[in-house]
Amino acid sequence: MTSIDTGLAQVRTEVEVPRDAPVGTGSRASRILGVVTLVLTAVGLAYSLIISPPDANQSNAGRLLYIHVPSAIVAYVAFGVTALASVMVLWRKTEVWDLIAGASAEIGIVFTSLCLITGMLWGRPIWGVYWTWDARLTTTALLLVLFVGYVALRRALAGTANRAKWCAIAGIVAAIDVPIVHESTNWWVTLHQGQTVRLLGESEIGGSMLFSLLLMMVAGLCGYVWLLLVRFRVGYLAERVDEYAFDEAIAQRRAEAASQQRTAAHPDTPAHRDTPSDRADTHRIATASTSTEVD
Amino acid sequence: MDLTTIQLAVQRQTPSYWGYVLTGYGAAAVAIGGYVAHIVRRGRKLSRQVPTDKRRWL
Numbered sequence: 001m002t003s004i005d006t007g008l009a010q011v012r013t014e015v016e017v018p019r020d021a022p023v024g025t026g027s028r029a030s031r032i033l034g035v036v037t038l039v040l041t042a043v044g045l046a047y048s049l050i051i052s053p054p055d056a057n058q059s060n061a062g063r064l065l066y067i068h069v070p071s072a073i074v075a076y077v078a079f080g081v082t083a084l085a086s087v088m089v090l091w092r093k094t095e096v097w098d099l100i101a102g103a104s105a106e107i108g109i110v111f112t113s114l115c116l117i118t119g120m121l122w123g124r125p126i127w128g129v130y131w132t133w134d135a136r137l138t139t140t141a142l143l144l145v146l147f148v149g150y151v152a153l154r155r156a157l158a159g160t161a162n163r164a165k166w167c168a169i170a171g172i173v174a175a176i177d178v179p180i181v182h183e184s185t186n187w188w189v190t191l192h193q194g195q196t197v198r199l200l201g202e203s204e205i206g207g208s209m210l211f212s213l214l215l216m217m218v219a220g221l222c223g224y225v226w227l228l229l230v231r232f233r234v235g236y237l238a239e240r241v242d243e244y245a246f247d248e249a250i251a252q253r254r255a256e257a258a259s260q261q262r263t264a265a266h267p268d269t270p271a272h273r274d275t276p277s278d279r280a281d282t283h284r285i286a287t288a289s290t291s292t293e294v295d
Numbered sequence: 296m297d298l299t300t301i302q303l304a305v306q307r308q309t310p311s312y313w314g315y316v317l318t319g320y321g322a323a324a325v326a327i328g329g330y331v332a333h334i335v336r337r338g339r340k341l342s343r344q345v346p347t348d349k350r351r352w353l
Contacts (some may be wrong), residue, residue, distance in 0.1 A: 025338035051318070054311075061312040064319045071323075110330050114323055121319040125312045227331070234334050237341035244344070 025233035033226045040219035047212035053094060055209075064122040066212050070220035071115035072140075076178055077224060078108030079147065082256075083175035086168035095239065098164040101171050102154050103231035105147050112144045127191060134186040136192035143181055146174035160239070 049064035055062030085101035089092075119137070120130040131137065150170050157163040185194045197203045203210060 016343045024342050025335065045320075049316075059309050059312050060316050063316050067323050088300060107330075110326055114326050117322050117326075118319045121315045121322075125310070125315055223327070227334070230331075230338060231334050234341060235340045237338065237345055241341055 024238070025230045030226060030229050032268040033222060033229070037219060037222040037226050038072075040215065040222055044212065044215040044219045047208060052208040052212045058126055061122055061125045062209075064118050066103055066216045068115055068118040068122060069213060070216045071111045071118060073217055074220045074224045075108050075111040075115055075143075075223065076182065078104045078228075079143070079175050079178050080112060080227070081149075082150075082171045082222065083178075084174075086171035089164050089168040093161075094163070095160065095164070098167070099232050100228070101168065101240070102151070103228055103235055105150050105154075105171065106231060107227045109144065109147050109151065111220075112147070114141065116140060116144065122270075124276075132191060134191045135188040136181065136190050137141040139177060139184050143177045146177055150174050 044066070048063055052066075054060045082101045082102040085097045085104065088097040089101060094261070102232055115136075119140075123132070124130050150167065153170055154163060154167050155164055184190060196205060197210065197213060205213070
């Protein structure tokens with residue numbers, strides 16, 4: 001039990017506050033997942049940079065693919081989750097799905113950028129150029145632009161319900177590019193290589209190289225879930241802070257109105273001056289008004 | 296020349312590309328680490344403005 005000062009006539013109210021209420025966005029589950037991600041990443045880095053041998057044709061440049069491919073996979077998953085959550089927003093119209101869609105899109109942008117950067121660094125020694133207007137590269141760059149636009153739209157639109165609806169539509173439309181990116185190497189003649197690792201069928205790499213790639217993919221996906229959890233909680237907290245700011249603004253407006261009524265009811269009193277004692281009165285009225293509303 | 300000599304000669308001529316590799320891994324660390332630091336810091340800042348009973352996580 002914790003005592004909270006309501007600010008109204010020095011009344012102290014006993015309110016049940018959980019003793020283990022967290023500070024920040026951490027929880028037991030997110031901490032465990034964070035540690036698992038860090039361990040997987042550390043082992044994955046050891047395999048990627050030290051244990052796995054250099055590629056026969058690409059030398060050490062092939063090691064860049066251990067972060068390039070997992071980044072692409074995480075970006076696909078992130079934008080897929082955004083599309084799914086957007087469908088749920090239109091269907092169920094709940095805040096939770098809207099926050100998940102926004103959080104996942106933001107994480108997807110980080111990993112798509114990383115995928116493009118590592119791809120460019122790999123392309124320079126292997127292809128001889130950082131960038132070429134290849135179908136895979138172009139559709140991936142378009143994917144990044146679409147989701148940057150999506151996040152910009154989320155920040156530009158006012159009103160939670162209005163924002164949720166329009167951003168859900170934008171999220172679904174933008175996610176159409178994900179299967180296009182994935183199939184671009186099959187649909188067009190591209191410089192970018194096709195699929196190397198297959199879930200069904202034989203992969204083109206094996207041994208410690210395949211293990212390194214799969215390990216980094218698992219680490220990337222664990223990291224994505226952790227980031228989604230934390231980013232969702234940040235979005236949730238931001239919504240609550242906005243609500244409190246709105247409630248406070250209404251209470252302040254009511255206090256101003258009450259002050260004006262009091263002045264009108266007693267015209268013989270001196271004209272209102274903004275003295276410290278007046279401000280204290282206004283604060284007391286505001287608190288009383290809010291308290292009545294809650295009761 | 297035997298096969299091993301030829302392989303060694305090819306290896307000597309192939310650049311190691313470690314510069315590109317380390318730049319790529321460094322970029323990944325900066326991008327992901329920076330983003331993690333940003334959202335954790337923002338979460339802590341926002342949670343101070345919200346009552347404890349409103350930030351109960353699973």
